[in-house]
Amino acid sequence: MDLAVALVLCLCSLLLLSLWKQSSGRGKLPPGPTPLPILGNILQLDVKDISKSLTNLSKVYGPVFTLYFGMKPMVVLHGYEAVKEALIDLGEEFSGRGYLPVSEKVRNGHGVVFSNGKRWKETRRFSLMTLRNFGMGKRSIEDRVQEEARCLVEELRKTNGLPCDPTFILGCAPCNVICSIIFQNRFEYKDQIFLGIMKMFNENVKIVSSPWLQVCNTFPVLMDYFPGSHNKFFKNSANLKSYIFEKAREHQTSLDFNNPRDFIDCFLIKMEQEKDNQELVYTVENLANTILDLFIAGTETTSTTLRYGLLLLLKHPEVTAKVQEEIDCVIGRHRIPCMQDRSHMPYTDAVIHEIQRYADLLPTSLPHAVTRDIKFRNYLIPKGTDILTSLTSVLHDDKEFPNPGVFDPGHFLDESGNFRKSDYFMAFSTGKRVCVGEGLARMELFLFLTTILQKFTLKSVVDPKDLDTTPFVNGLLSVPPFYQLCFIPV
Ligand code: HEM
DSSP: OOHHHHHHHHHHHHHHHHHHHHHHHHTTSOOOOOOBTTTBTGGGSOTTOHHHHHHHHHHHHOSEEEEEETTEEEEEEESHHHHHIIIIITTTTTOEEOOOHHHHHHHTTOSSSSOOHHHHHHHHHHHHHHHTTTTOOSSOHHHHHHHHHHHHHHHHHTTTTOOBOTHHHHHHHHHHHHHHHHHSSOOOTTOHHHHHHHHHHHHHHHHHHSHHHHHHHHSTTHHHHSOSHHHHHHHHHHHHHHHHHHHHHHHHHTOOTTSOOSHHHHHHHHHHHTTTOTTOOSOHHHHHHHHHHHHHHHSHHHHHHHHHHHHHHHHOHHHHHHHHHHHHHHTTTTSOOOGGGGGGOHHHHHHHHHHHHHHOSSTTOSOEEOSSOEEETTEEEOTTOEEEEEHHHHHTOTTTSSSTTSOOGGGGBOTTSOBOOOTTOOTTOOGGGSOTTHHHHHHHHHHHHHHHHHHEEEEESSOGGGOOOOOEEETTEEEOOOOOEEEEEO
8 A cells, every 4th residue: 555545544543533532522521612633622722821721711611621632631620619629529539640641751650749549648648747847857847948048048148239130049949948858968059969950950840841841741652753852851850860869878878767867768767667568659769759759849839939929029119018027026137037937927928828829830730630430510520531720710719819910918818917818829739639848838938038038128120110020821830020139138
């Protein structure tokens, strides 16, 4: 047979198969726009503003609808009610992690962010406990964050009040907190190993957010036939894992069962205790992937929020002045802030919540999947179907937060100026997959921002009115525009 004829036949079969697969699932799945064969609904979405596309589609199809990414259906949850009904009321059923082929190639079912089933549950439980200080030896997590806050202000002092882009320094601090928790010690900001680790993680976050990686996740076969940034992603991941394996070997030689120094020690002790368990959750492979996850999930997220926070504080000097007044009143000028202070600082607490609400860092969270066939609002969602939650639709709900597009700490304050808790605050998502690092991230945001504002006045290099605070979505993350500022010592 002629090659061209064979190719045309092949393409036709693929088209028919794709049409058949898409229509066979549609009877039970929620409604949605008609997908194109093979491509699905990709062309109907604005990749630069997925959240806006989802809001527009929800106006036509309601709060629960189906989109096709390639030939794969994805059920979208839009608005507080739908997200709560799924992730909280049916928490177990909606607790699966959506399948991302690029990450799976590195993780192979290990770690915490991309794993599922028993391994996920156990690794998540272990990570949460360790990050909450259980079994982590003498030094508390708070102590480690305070140490980093001190080093951060020393580093900012070196800018001598001159204009600077804070991206690099604000990237170092959260990365170093994770280093201190995982490897026992922080690094100097100029340390070559530290800079190497940061470079590889930063590159990987950029690559993961790139359109090409979304294409690879939708059509995984392309990874095997085309060169591209996915290869750099695999190479960086392999290098980072080798470094972690080397560290684990070093730890093993000096392990003291009665005095674990860090996350690696805690994991190695558990590995020894569980060595006869058939399920083999505690393996060196799982350790390496869990550490990769904590770095990937815990560095760029916190540093981008800090960078967004400083931009919003520059834009709103009246808000900054009130936070500084509260710092003066509760902490004073000399003592380093601690977590106990937060409960006496309702305005600062509201400002940090509002920074996170406004920044809307992960507009569509990470993909979930249903762990069994599930009836949801009269639809039938088959086991394994991917679920996309629009966190933007909850964080920007205009009934809960009037004028959601405006930065206003009043969104989290009652009439008497007390902190007002909101169930709609889902910056860390909700339910069984809720961010493992929520406690740590909130600690870092509070301690870093209060320590900075205790020691410096922030000065914008342009009129604050001219500062643009509109986010631009960069793949998964919503990031602030670049800006410069001066840190003037008080
Ligand atoms: C401002 C900072 C942060 C934000 C806004 C944030 C937000 C999120 C969100 C939205 C998810 C997805 C939850 C879901 O699938 O429903 C997530 C997952 C996760 N985050 Fe965070 N995160 C932050 C910082 C951190 C830190 C500091 C760590 C750890 C050191 C961390 C570790 C994780 C892990 C391990 C997961 C996966 C949980 C799982 O799949 O069970 N995050 N985070």
